[in-house]
Amino acid sequence: MNFFPDKKLLNNSIKHWAKLISITASAQIIVQVLGFVCGIVIIRFLPVKEYALYILANTMLGAMTVLGNAGIAQGVMAEGGKVWQDKDKLGEVLVTGLDLRKKFAIASLVLTIPILLYLLLDNDASWMASILISVSLIPAFYAGLSDSLLQIVPKLNHNVKPLQKNQVAVSVGRLVILLSTIFIFPFAAITILANGVPRIYGNIKLRAIAQEHANFKQQPNAEIRKNILRVVKRILPESIYYTISGQLVIWLVSIFGDTASIAELGALSRITMLITFVIIMIDYILVPRFSKLKNDPSVLKKEYFTIQIILLFISFFILLGVYVFTDYILLILGENYFGLNTELFLMAINGCILLFSTSTNKLLTSRGIVVSPVFYISFMIAIQFSFAFLVDLTTLKGIIIYSILTTIIIYLVRVLYFLIQIRK
Template identity: 30%
Template sequence: MLEKKQNNFKIDIKGINLKAIGQVLSSQLLLQFFSFGIGIILVRELPKVEYAIYSILMSILAILSILSTSGIMIGFTKIGGDIWDDIPKLSSLIKTASSIRGYITFGAFIIAGTYGYILLTEQNVTLSHTIFFLVCILLMVIPEIYKAFITEALLLRKEIAPVQLVKIITQAFRLISIGIIFLFFNEYLSIKIILVVTVISVWIGYLYIRKRSEFLINSKAKIVQKYKKTLLHYIKLIWHNELFFAFQGQISIFLVGAFSTSNNLADLGALGRFSVIFTVLSSLVGNIYGPRFAITKNKKLLKKQFYQLMISLSIISFLIIIVAILFPNLFLWILGTKYTGLELELSLVILLGTFNLFVTSISILNQTKGWVKFRTYWEIPINILVLVSGVIILDITNLKNVLILSILVSISNIILCIANSIHGFNSYTNID
């Protein structure tokens, strides 16, 4: 009888996964089409100097987004994986986490803003423009204080459609707005207008997800001290790693922005547009495999899910690399004539994207279970060792060498992530 129930459960899980994967894949293809369309308009229309500045702004946004989570999402997912089917408890968890993240975001903005100010100054951006840019970045992140936890809660409950739809709404509004400006008011297309449009689109997305998740947002929900203690535990455990990871993830932009030319910075930003290829895959992991891994209690099934994901990503990544090597001119033609002659750099960017995909995917799985043992102690020393060695050996004023250095850093992170997974599996006990 027990065996029959287990078999039925497996069949049901497979059915949900196939349906969910179809939803995420189709919506992500549409989403990345929107994102890629926006990117190509900006790459082709903005002068290289302006696109270099835009690349810095997106780097600041990425750092601020990472720092404002600062370990809290690990604790949230770990707790949420146990209470995902209890709405009152989930509501209390959302309220508890949101109350903490507000303070974290304020501190993160000071750090990310300082980083941004330094790089923007290197590009001769005026103080008034720098302030405007940073305020826009902050306005993009503020809705995430609440939206991130609502989104994760919906994913844990396998309610994928609203999570995907909010992203599509946000990007569709950006594409339509920027497209209209490009077609009819081209002379007004500038970084400032793009940022204003982005801020509006982010807030529209936030209001939509709030409306679709009213059952999770209970005004009577209280801050639970037990949840708060767990969340603070993970924040204290890896905040320094998150701080380092935020900057390490943008090391290419930082090195090129600080030591090379605006031309190289624009080249790097333009080539980075092809990262949408890997964004689709990482979204599948984050929206499907991550939440599923979080609520799975059987060690044998966890290992099976892990190996299946790694094999699938390896096959897909190999095919992407081969296409990029065989048809580089097709990729560069999309970017426009300003970015010709970057065949080698394109191959390195695709290779870097592949390694980063594995880092992101394995990290997502590890974090859902709180498997961060080696990351806590070894991530910063190992990354610093690789970075310092690379800076000494390589000429970092050259874009190619900066990309090679970033690849070496990514490889070291893959090794560390795998070590965390091995330790996690070895120490894991089945939960009945």
């Protein structure tokens, strides 16, 4: 018996993955560089107060998107992974997911817009500015929700080249609109629109890409909806908790700090651009692969821990780079943020831990593995409440340390649950 794989088959597999990784990496480097340039332009040319309002709005946009998705994308990925080679069945899964997304999007807007208005007004924004900022979020919110579902189709089919071209086009469009407006209208609402409008265009192109592999003329399927909702029911409570938890750092800064502290936290968060790049690579390449693996505990564990070792090496080089070039990074951010060396390095540590936690969550949910919401939420609330008495929340440094500690616990809980589940 020949235990060695066919050499031709092995070479073809290596070529396929090398091409896939090179296309994804090169496009994402362009996207992340353009995103970084946009971020620096916004930090340098928006007044501190407007930048603080911009950070508040974008943080709430993340919460709105989480609630609007509520596990639908994970459910679609899990169902799509079973039928990805059948254009009609994959279309049925996608259409069902898009139908559910509309209902959840409306509920998300109703819940989050009043909270956003309160936060903006509490940080000295006028009623007019608060309303304009809230309205300006809608294009990016709508596009973000649709993108998360439409991208699943080309990802499952490893058709990433048109996907990456689309992302590059959207990033270029964002930079062009931003540079055309920020010097004349240095306001948070206009800056948010500069992000949202190109994403609407990208969303239209993305739908055309998805139609190559999925039949959009299918009708929503009751059985598929039931399966997706089964994932949603497990993820939704965690999504609600995550929405509150994700806002917690900003709320703490708002309560114990001021608008300048919010701006500082937002500026330092630019370091997470590197983290975002790695997460996107995993999402495009490894999550679909993990979703399609057979239910073999040894295979799943090997794949998962191989990814963790890769992330460990990546995190080491990120932290080393930030430690060595701290002063230069702060110089790029601008004089308003000089002296935040320790806070910047702590933010990098937080970002790397978040990389492990987010990647684990994406890998697990792609297979429908979700931590029990009752246990997870109860446990994390107790942990966060305890940490609040151990850390000085009156300083930016203390708030970042608080975030690091809670993110570590979240990661460990997910890893342990994964190991327990695959033993079954």
